[in-house]
Amino acid sequence: MLYLTKQERLVILFFIGIIILGISLNLLFKLYSPFKAFLFSEDAIKIDINCADKETLISLPGIGERLAQRIIEYRTNNQGFKDLEELKKIKGIGIEKYETIKEYFKIR
Numbered sequence: 001m002l003y004l005t006k007q008e009r010l011v012i013l014f015f016i017g018i019i020i021l022g023i024s025l026n027l028l029f030k031l032y033s034p035f036k037a038f039l040f041s042e043d044a045i046k047i048d049i050n051c052a053d054k055e056t057l058i059s060l061p062g063i064g065e066r067l068a069q070r071i072i073e074y075r076t077n078n079q080g081f082k083d084l085e086e087l088k089k090i091k092g093i094g095i096e097k098y099e100t101i102k103e104y105f106k107i108r
Contacts, residue, residue, distance in 0.1 A: 046106040049087075050080040062100045067092050081107055 004012070047056060049071070057068035070090050075081060084102050087093050093101070 047104055048108050049084070049105040050075060050107060060101065060104050062097060083107070 047060070054065075054068045054072060057063050057071055058065055063071075067090070070092060071087070074086070074090050078086070081087070084105055084107060087102065087105075088095070088098050
């Protein structure tokens with residue numbers, strides 16, 4: 001037979017309680033969260049390329065200061081982006097770079 005001290009029983013009960021609480025919160029989140037669709041939509045994490053400032057662009061992987069400036073200049077000279085494919089027209093963005101960065105942008 002397994003004999004536990006009072007302190008050991010309390011620790012075990014504490015961990016069981018934490019596990020039950022975690023499972024309950026997870027279930028509630030999955031079933032009843034009105035923000036579920038928003039939180040897990042791809043557009044929630046994408047940046048509107050027609051509104052992003054230079055610092056925001058630089059914060060993205062694969063975009064440095066010069067490339068961010070070129071994106072802003074292209075956007076300004078062409079009344080914004082109509083399609084993400086236009087990124088390929090910017091010096092420094094080839095097919096490979098485009099495939100890397102396109103996932104971070106959206107156009108409203």
